[in-house]
Amino acid sequence: MDDIVKAALAKWPNVPHCFGWLGLDARGDWYMRDDGAQAAGPFARAPGDEGRIGKGSRLQHDKLIDFIGRNYAPDEVGQWAFQNGPQRVYVELEAAPHVWRLQPDGSILAHTGQVAGDVKSCLLDEHGRLFLATDLGLGLVHTADMLIASDAVEQGHWVPEDVLFSTLPERWRYVLSPQKRQAEAKAS
Known part of the structure; x- marks a missing residue:
C-alpha cells in the first residue's frame, strides 16, 4: 500500500466504503461504473443469470491503473478492494481477483x-x-x-x-460482487 494511502487512512479512519463503482474484467481491465452503468445492470453475469450488464467505462490512464494495482487487496471475507486514500472501493469481479x-x-x-x-x-x-x-x-x-x-x-x-x-469463489474464498453481497446483508 502506498504511504500516502496509509497517511490518509490514519487521518480519516471513518470514511464510508464504496460499492459498485469499480470492476475488473476477465482481461485484466479496470472499469469505472458511474450511476448510469450501475443502473444498466450488474458488472458481470453471475452463474445462471441472464439479462443486461452495465460494465461502465474502461480506465486507460496508466498512472491511475498503476495506483489501483498497488493498492488492491482483499478484506477479511474475500472482497477485493482498491484503497483510494481513506476510502475503500470494492471491486466487482467478472471471473477472479x-x-x-x-x-x-x-x-x-x-x-x-x-x-x-x-x-x-x-x-x-x-x-x-x-x-x-x-x-x-x-x-x-x-x-x-x-x-x-x-x-x-x-x-x-x-x-x-x-x-x-x-x-x-467459495473454494478460493473471494467475492465476485461485493455490491450484491452488501445489498443482501442489508435486506436480511
Whole structure:
C-alpha cells in the first residue's frame, strides 16, 4: 500500500466504503461504473443469470491503473478492494481477483504487475477458461496467453482439474460482487 494511502487512512479512519463503482474484467481491465452503468445492470453475469450488464467505462490512464494495482487487496471475507486514500472501493469481479499474463521466461504476472509465484493448482471451468492458483492467489489466464498455457499443459507442467465456475469463489474464498453481497446483508 502506498504511504500516502496509509497517511490518509490514519487521518480519516471513518470514511464510508464504496460499492459498485469499480470492476475488473476477465482481461485484466479496470472499469469505472458511474450511476448510469450501475443502473444498466450488474458488472458481470453471475452463474445462471441472464439479462443486461452495465460494465461502465474502461480506465486507460496508466498512472491511475498503476495506483489501483498497488493498492488492491482483499478484506477479511474475500472482497477485493482498491484503497483510494481513506476510502475503500470494492471491486466487482467478472471471473477472479487476478488475471494472469504468462511471460516468455515462464514467470506469471498479475494484471497489477505483481509476480504470481509458483502454480499450486490448474483449473479448467465449463466455459473452457483456465485458472491458476498461485502463491498470490487465484487468477484467470488471459485469453491472449492460452497458447503458452496449452504448451505448459501438453508438457505436463500443469494438469488441469475440471471445475464448475460457480464453485470457485467459495473454494478460493473471494467475492465476485461485493455490491450484491452488501445489498443482501442489508435486506436480511
